[in-house]
Each structure stands twice: as C-alpha cells, then as structure tokens.
Amino acid sequence: MQSGIDMARVNYGSAIREAFVYLLDRYPKVFVIGQGLWAKWYVGNSMTDLDKFYGTERIMDSPVSELACTGAAVGASLCGYRPIVVHPRMDFMLYAMDAIVNQAAKWSHMVGGQAHPAVTIRGIINRGGEQGAQHSQALHAWFAHIPGLRVVMPATPQDARDLLIASVLCDDPVLYLDDRWLYELEEDLPPVVECPLEQEGSRVVSRGDDVTLVGAGYSAWLCREAAAALQQRSISAEVIDLRVLNPLDVSTVIQSVEKTGRLCVVDGSWSSCGLAGEVIARVSETLSPRKLLGAPVRITLPDAPAPTSGFLEKLYYPTLDTIMETVARLVIREGVHAKAVD
Amino acid sequence: MQSGIDMARVNYGSAIREAFVYLLDRYPKVFVIGQGLWAKWYVGNSMTDLDKFYGTERIMDSPVSELACTGAAVGASLCGYRPIVVHPRMDFMLYAMDAIVNQAAKWSHMVGGQAHPAVTIRGIINRGGEQGAQHSQALHAWFAHIPGLRVVMPATPQDARDLLIASVLCDDPVLYLDDRWLYELEEDLPPVVECPLEQEGSRVVSRGDDVTLVGAGYSAWLCREAAAALQQRSISAEVIDLRVLNPLDVSTVIQSVEKTGRLCVVDGSWSSCGLAGEVIARVSETLSPRKLLGAPVRITLPDAPAPTSGFLEKLYYPTLDTIMETVARLVIREGVHAKAVD
Amino acid sequence: MDMDSFELGDLANPRCYTEPLDIGGCDPVLLRAQLRMMLLIRRVEEKIGDMLAAQKIPTPCHLGIGQEAIAVGVSEYLRPTDRVFGAHRSHAHFLALGGEVTALMAEILGRDAGCSRGMGGSMHLWGGSVGFFGSVPIVAGTVPLAVGAALAAKKDGESAVAVVYLGDGAAEEGSIHESLNLAAVWKLPVLFVCENNLFSSHMHISLRQPSNRVARYAEAHCIQAATVDGNDLVVVSRTSDDMVAAMRDGGGPRFLEVVTYRWRGHVGYREDNDVGVNRSTDLTLWKRRDPIRRLVDALTMAGGWDNHAFHAMDEAVKTEVEKAWQQAETAPYPPASALLDRVYAERH
Amino acid sequence: MDMDSFELGDLANPRCYTEPLDIGGCDPVLLRAQLRMMLLIRRVEEKIGDMLAAQKIPTPCHLGIGQEAIAVGVSEYLRPTDRVFGAHRSHAHFLALGGEVTALMAEILGRDAGCSRGMGGSMHLWGGSVGFFGSVPIVAGTVPLAVGAALAAKKDGESAVAVVYLGDGAAEEGSIHESLNLAAVWKLPVLFVCENNLFSSHMHISLRQPSNRVARYAEAHCIQAATVDGNDLVVVSRTSDDMVAAMRDGGGPRFLEVVTYRWRGHVGYREDNDVGVNRSTDLTLWKRRDPIRRLVDALTMAGGWDNHAFHAMDEAVKTEVEKAWQQAETAPYPPASALLDRVYAERH
C-alpha cells in the first residue's frame, strides 16, 4: 500500500453505508426510498441510522408498495433527482418489474435520448437461513437480459462502496445487487475516488495459469477462496470478478481462457438462461474451439426453487467444495500441463 | 400422407383456436381468462367467437388487471380447474410476475408436492408494426430461467394446436408463447392425438450435414426458411426446433452439432442471458471442443429496446438474409467439407 | 356506505349536458384561445385519422376526438415547470400544453424531427420544454412516475405540480391504488386526471367495475376528488384551476374525474372499432354533447362571435395542420445509429 | 366524503373494549371449544417462541399471539370444502381449521412429516384436508389466488367459499385492489379477512396510510364490509357467520376488518422487535384487551366455569403441545431427492 493514503478497515455492509453517507453528504439530489429503512433489521448494517442523520425526508421508509415506490423513484429521477430504491429482497421486486423493465430500461430510447432515468435500484440477495422459495432468489440474469439497464454486483467491500457511488452518479437506470452473505467480509478501504460506471467492467482478481474461474458477487468471493485453496493442490486458478453484468464485458475472461484453456463459471442462481451460461456462450463464440483444453463448466443452483429445510439448503447452494472438486476434475481430466494449440 | 387420416389445412392462428375448441369441448374444467377475449382484434384469429360458442363464463374477458387475473387463474387451478390466462402481449405480463414466478412456479415445491397449479399462461409475442419498446418484447428467456415453470414456444400450426392442448392438460404451470408473425403460416393437420407435455422436446425438422441451425417459435421458422434457401447455395443445414424451452432439452442439438461441427442459434430476443446463449452454453459444456469446426454463432436482437420507426425496425429484427449471411460465413470460414476430429 | 356517490348518474347519460356551456364570468379572450386549442386538437386528430385510413401511418394511434375539453381545461393553469404525464391516448395532452403540431406529426411518422426523435410514435410522446414528461402505452405505467415527479416537486419546494392522465380502465391496475396511497400519505402535489370515457378498449365499464364513478377510489385513499362533465371546458378549467392552486399551496393530491366519450374506436380511425357492447346509439347521442359545439354555441349566444368567426378560425387551424403534416412527411428518419446510441445516456 | 367512517376510532384505542365479552345467546359448549382452540394456538405459538429463543428453530417465524380470536371466529363456520389462504403469519389460520399441531411443528422444523413436507417452514403452510390451501410470505401473494379459488367455487356451484387473511400492510399492495375489483365485478364468494394490527413490521399504519380503517378500500369497490373488534371472539364469529352465509347464498364478496394487535415483534420471539414507533406503552394496554382473558372472564361470570376448569384445560393443551413438539423434533428431514422431485408434478 502506498503511504499517505488513509486506509480504514470496514466490512461489506458498512462499506455500503459509507457510500450512502458519501452520496448524501455531497449530492443534495440523492434520496433513498424503500421498505425497512427505519428499521434495524431489514438491511443488515448497511444503512444503520441514516434516517437519524439525514432525516426521514431523504431516507424514506415506505408502504408495502414495491411497484409504485419504484415507479416514483423513476419519476423523481426524470426531474433531476438521483433516487435509490431499496428492495430488501430481490423476490419483492417481482411486483416492480413494470417500473424497472417497461419504464426505466426503455425510457431514454423511447423518448429519443432526451431524458434519462438516473435511478438506482438496490436489490438485496438474501438467501439461506431457511427462508424458503419466495425469500431467496437472485434474479440478476433477468436484468442482465434487458438492454437499457445497467447491472452491478459487488463482491468486495470496496466495490460495494464504490460501485454504489458510481451507480447513483450514472445517468442510466442501474440495478445494484448486493449479497447478505458478504456483509461480514472485511477489507481496508482507501478514500473514495469517483469513477464513471461506464468505465467499470470485469477484473482479474487473482492470477493463475491452469484454469479461469469466473463469478460475480458472492460467487466471485467463492471463486477467490477456491483459488486460494486450489493453490495447495498445485492448481493455479485465475479468478475473474465480473462486477458489471450489463453491459457485460468478458474481455478479461476471454484473455484469461486463451491462456488457461479452461473455464469454470460459478453463479449462485439458476443455470438455464443465466449468467454462467452467458459467460460460457461469449467465450465459446469468441475463441476458436482449439483454444480450449476442455469443455467449459458451470456451477449453479439445481433446477429447483430454494427449499426451506436446512438439511436441503445445504445441498442446494454451491460451496467451496463443489467448486474445488469441479475444478480439480476439469484440470485433471485434461492433464494440468496440457497447453492450448492455435 | 397415410390414407384414412383426415387432414385439414389451417393456419397457425386458427390452429390455436382449434386447440381451444378441443379443450373446451372435452374438458369442462377448462376456462379462459384475459384481456380482449370478447374483442375481434386482440388475439388475431386465434380465438374468434369462442365467447359466442362457449359463453362468457368460460371465456372471461377481464378488467385491466394482469396481476390479479393471473393470480386468480393460479388459484382456480389449485381447485381442480385448468384455466388458460391470455396476455395479448408479453409486455403486459410484467405486471403479473409475482403470480407467475413467486407463486405458480414455486407452489408445488413450497407445499411439498401436495398441490400443483395446473395453469396455462398464454403470452403472445406481438412485435413489429411500429408498436415500440413497450409492445414488442419476447421474454421467453426469463421464464426459461425459472425452475417450476414449463415453457413452450410453437413454431408450426400443428405445434400451436397440440402444444396448447398438452400445456393445458399438464399438471404444472406452463407458459405457452405464440407469435403473431406466424399466424398466417399454413399446414395440413391430422386429428388431435393428446400427448403428455413432459414427453415433448426439441425436434430435428430438417436434416443436413454442414451446420446446425437452432431456433424456437418464429425463429425456428426463419431457420427452416434459411435452410431451404441455403440448399441452393449447396449448404446443407440441419434445423432444430426447440419447441419446449423449460425444461430445455438439447440432446438433438448436441447430436446434430456432433455431426455438423457448426452451430448457429437464432433467437428473436436479446442476447445476454438469453435462449441462444443457453443453447450455445449447453453444447459447449457437453461436447468436447474438438468436435467443433468453428466457434458457435448466435443471431439475436441488438442490445436495444424495440424502436418504433419502421425504418429502424427493419434494422432491428433478424431476417432470413442475416441468417444466410451468417451461416455462409460460418461454413465457408472453416471450409464446407472439413470434418470434426475426435 | 353511500352507494349513490358511487354512480355517475346523469353525467354518464348522453342525453344530459348537451346545452351550450355556461360561460358567465369567463374571460372571452381566454375562451377563444381555448376554443382554438380544442379545434386544433380535433383537426390534428382528424388529419391523423384520415392518414391512418389512407395507410400513411403504420404506428398504432389512439384518437381522443370528443375529449378535447379535458386537456385544454387542465393545461390552462399549468406552467412549463410542472410535470405532465400521459398514456396511450395523449395527442391532446401534448398539444394542449403547447407541444408543436409538426413535432407530433413527425413523431407519428417515426421521423427524427419528432417530439421523441422518431423513437416512439403516437404512443410515446415527449415534450420537455412544455413540461410534458412523457406518455407511454403500458396502461397505468406513468402513474407512479407522476407521483415521483410530485415528490421531486415537493422536495424542490417551488410549488410545481405533477399531473397524470389516466383512463377508467387504468384504474383497474393495482399500481394506481398504490400511487394514490403514496400521494395521500406523503401529501404530494399530484393531480390525477381520470378521463372516464366509460370504455377500456371494447369493454364498457359496467363489465369491468361494480360501479361507474372512478373517483370513489381516490376518496377511499382520502384524496379530495371531483367528478365533472368532461365535455364542459368551463367546468373542467375551473375545477382544475382550484385543484392546482390548492396543490401549489401544499394541499396535497387531488383527483379530477372527467366524464367523456371518445368518438372513434379504441385504436385506429374507425368509429366502430369497439365490439362486445354496441356503442353506435350512444355515440350518436354523445356527439350532441360535443365540447366544441357547446362552447361555440355559448360564445355565439353571448355575442361578438358568429359562424363566420368560427369558420375563419377553423380554416386557419386546418391550414396549420396541413402545413405541419407536409413538413412531417418530408422529414428524415432517425439515423441507423439511433438504434444503439439512444439506449444509454453516455453514448451521446 | 364521510371521513369519519374512514377512522377506526375506539376500535384502535387499547383502553376500550377490555371488558369481558358479551356472550349472551351463545352456545356454551361451542364457546368452550373455541376457547380451547384459542388457548391451543397461544400455547403453540408460545412454545414456538421459546424454541426460537432457544435457537432450536432456524426458519423465520411470525407469531400472532394476541390475535387468536380472529382465526378461531372465522373458521367456526367454514367447511373442509372451503378454500382458505393465509400469509406469513398463519399458524393460527392453519390450526383453527383443524390443522394438526404436530404437522405444524414438524413443518417449522423442516421435517418430512410437516404439513408442507418440510419444504416450506413457518411461512409456507398447507393443509389440504382441512381446506387450508396455503400460506406464503410474499405480502398479498395469496389474495388473487383466493379470488381464483372463489371463482372456482362459483363455477362448481356448490356454495363453497374462499377466505383469505391479509394484513393492513398487505392492503398497500396494488394486487389487493385488483382482487377486490374482480371479486366485486364477478360477484365471487370470497371473504377478505383483514387483520388490522396497526403495524406492517416496524411501521405504524399512520406512517403508511392516510387513515387507519382499511375497510374503506373494500367499500370503494362496492364490497360490503364490517370493521369489528378482532379481540372479541363472539363478534368475530357472528360477523363472519353472517358474511359466510350470505356468500354461500350467492351474495358476492365480503370484507371483514378485524382490529387487533400482535404481542410479539414482527418476526421472532421478542416483544421489542419493532422500531421506529415505540410500541411498549400500547402493548401493555393491548394485553388488557386479551381475547382469551376476555372470554374466560365472560364464561366465569356466566357461571359453570372457573379458574380450575381453565387450568385443567390449559394443562391438557400444554401437554398436547409438548407432545407434538417432541414428535416433531424427532421426525426425519425430507430425503435429498425432494429437492428435485417436488418441483414438477410429473416426477412423482
């Protein structure tokens, strides 16, 4: 670390809170609307006491009306505000799809680029804990399917903070999707430097030669952990954190797979028409098949809604072990030291 | 054609109507609910005068309440009925996502397999004609992403009829997605033979050796037309109609690509996390890369909402020409007569 | 519960309210300007109808002929800093605010000179400079947006208001009710203008709702509402003036239900485009409740106005409309790059 | 508009309605059975609360302690052929219909013997044999489903009814209003039971709606509604009896608003789990409006019932609850295959 830069250790949840503080302090047009903003338990530690500091006019807890609240934020954004809508679970957003997909995503295009809904829609992925099928979904692939939306999925405390700031300062509608399973993750953060969201994309977060591991959000974290553990087995994995899912930039993935010849994509949601398949498709359509030492692999949820019983939950979610076994099989199947041909 | 079988020439729109007639005649528990069912123009010729024949109690036109109407159909299906909800455009279904995705898709699983919402949700893909961004979407990939739903997308008059019947007789929630651009397509239909939806899957609709062309719904039709035209250029394309998008069966595609070594997937919706990418991902993760003579290709919409101006619409939708050029490039790039190695 | 107040009664009866308007106390100069605006809207829409019939317009158009008094009355007291939203049937909403006829025509023809730069057509209008924040065809789609625009106005603290036009059919979408509640509980300056034309496409309101006065919903949300003859320019103007003034003073949301009837089918140029319920008898009667004719009659009775004056005005309007159409027809299409360049803000 | 009828008034005042119930004209045998059911529900939920505190239950549980009279009163006149839907706080709804305590406990513990075979936990209950069609935690999620069940009942023509429990918070979801309209316009036999406990998680109704009587929405949709003390078993029973009887006779939908208060936090076992509005003073008062105590007092005053009888009943109930819990605790988890086998019907 360079000296002279103030680093502060924060976790993912409080890094999100820091982004709110940063934005609310500096940008009077920023306000927040959503459910649970005046409660202590809805959004973990990611917004603690913001209502006390910034007032209930800027931190607006709301009736149970996901559609109108989201639509209202879209409308306010058309009047120069930069609202952040908070959905404490992505599952609740199914009520708000019209505002997000029919209105926000299409508004700029429909009106000839003359107005832009600069709204940020924060959807929290909040799985596990025996919450069951309606309180566990991660629907990022849906939003990544829709042109006009930007979708970010931070995997680290720094990204949790900086991508939220970038999302809110972006003139387009952005889905900011954070994951409760990451809230305890700690990191030393430098001071904020604003960066335009359009310039953010996927990033190599650890270097390796044998296999390319790709994920976003919590899955990117799993990939990093897996890479560290694979090191012990003498498998050198390169890890790529996608960070921005729409527009999706896979250039880093392609470069990496060109080098490693092997691809494993991890995603904590469903497989079919999902994010992992998209990454595999992009790599497959871009690279000559000869560059690949083996068929790419994805690790996703089984084709089932989330169960409640903790016993079944353990079988349901991808774990470090799943990834390590899969990667080991992928690498060993084709021999660690095979090299791609041109 | 075998003698003794009664064939009748019908178009896709009236084939849908025949399925309604078949179901309403034989199954007293079938009823239909949705917008425009008593109008002449909403659903083309696919339901003409059904209200006159079966009464407005079984053909229920509805208030403009997509969510409650869809939810009501789900509820009725839990009481032994087999309702068909009609959404004259898929765009309107964005209001109904909770009933489809949180409720219907998960109901069986959530209650331990003790109850099944045997509801059919018909969404019409109704593009073009300068209708613009909110009246042109084809969101089949979204539903293909959700376990618990079945998704069918008929490309021929016979499938339009038979898959509707199979959908309604299936005990699971089914999205039946038909396409207005196919309504004039004619075919000679044999009498109905009921077939369980679970046994339906993708199908090779024309044989070829040089390239595998894959599509669903209108895109499958485009593929068939393209194959016929490519014949003239001495390119032999095998065409696969996916028919059922969830659960998606790609065995035919894999077998075909094993033979042809080349894959081109056409989809009339967006690329990212869409159907075409899913097919490519499945093939890529199943087949050894050595089986491929070239990188797979997809032809989809540009990453933009649908424009209104007819001038832009022409640039927006994939055409026969797009497919033919793409396939020609794919085949010629790697040489028509190259063969895959094992 | 007082079910009487749930019914429109005579307001829905086309045999009533056919007499000349009561223009007592009105400014005659203003009235003539409003008449001209109503006439302009009508002639524009008639022209669009003709061009639809001639198959010169491919995009679906929803004509509001017969409903002109509403937009003209409501717009009278609005300012360019207010935020107005429409829906699928919004030509009048756009024009009444001062939106340019050529920009509307060009939009309908999908040209780059259109008010939405040719990206939207009839169902997607935008007019930032006149305070028209946009119209889109998803039923009820703009209603929550208008609530948000009112929230923004309240935060701005400069007494701007938001206005959203919605139909009796739109009132069946749940988001309307969520929006009414938000507006009420947060006391937002938003005027919901419900154009109750008794139909949602082919379906009469009696087939869709248990009673025909839509304002009962607003009242349930504790929003002050009025239900008036939507074909009476004077009543619409006065009521919306009062409501908008109260809203500017921090009085919270208002709901204005204006009872009217559209003369054409749900979509397209034909009169008979609605099935399921036979409209033709009613339509003949409703044409006698013509908002334009009733104002003209009143002006004539009041003196200083005659047939001649009317025809002169009409000719001028028609010329304007023809000119606009011709300009629009020759305007270029958007460039091919518009397809991708207008998706995100940054690519400009 | 008559805004008075929009307010709950004394019904929301915990100092009122604390006296023993008026049980005049009631069948004492029935009353005791109902008392036992209320007691069973309370003891079951207290047990669940204790087990939550002891961290023996991982799944989120929403306790309805204090609200027992509602489910018991409403269920009295329902038949197994009726179709009842609940939501996130539905233990009482399930038990009052005759759902087995063991099946509930096992479900909460995620066991295969659970009423949803361990796939749902506390927030997803199913009891086909007693007419409990399901409860799920998406707010308002089941309301349109109940409308559909009522539509099915009407089509069946056998005078079954549908019932759906919803909260005051749920009334803010647009789908409720769409559902009310469908029920009204199609005259469907569905009883909307709105448990107005004045809170939606941490938010008091005064922060969420412009007035606190939810039944005003139903009235706007022309649905006959009543608002009653939800902690008065007799009143709840009688009103729902009347309503259900009218519905069986083809009278169309009804809306029953029952005013109550929950004694625990929104989720979990604690009392103080709500923030933003200080509940503690009110909670102390509301405990004096205890639906069980008020019935016990009334029975005691009427004679033939005393403390001793109550304690005997209570002990029997507690024993039953303990036994059920122990059975549930030792029941096996669903097989691993359940994950995929229960997604679609066909794979059985």
Ligand SMILES: Cc1ncc(C[n+]2csc(CCOP(=O)(O)OP(=O)(O)O)c2C)c(N)n1
């Ligand atoms: C969500 C949605 N559902 C259905 C439609 C089809 N549709 C277009 S306009 C309309 C009727 C709306 O009626 P109303 O709100 O009364 O407006 P009017 O046409 O009478 O002006 C309908 C059902 C749509 N565009 N969007």
Ligand SMILES: Cc1ncc(C[n+]2csc(CCOP(=O)(O)OP(=O)(O)O)c2C)c(N)n1
């Ligand atoms: C669609 C949706 N939005 C938000 C939530 C979070 N949530 C769960 S229960 C609840 C409160 C509901 O209040 P009410 O309907 O009054 O029922 P009560 O808890 O008082 O019984 C909320 C907001 C949810 N589960 N689903």
Ligand SMILES: [Mg+2]
């Ligand atoms: Mg209307």
Ligand SMILES: [Mg+2]
């Ligand atoms: Mg409540």
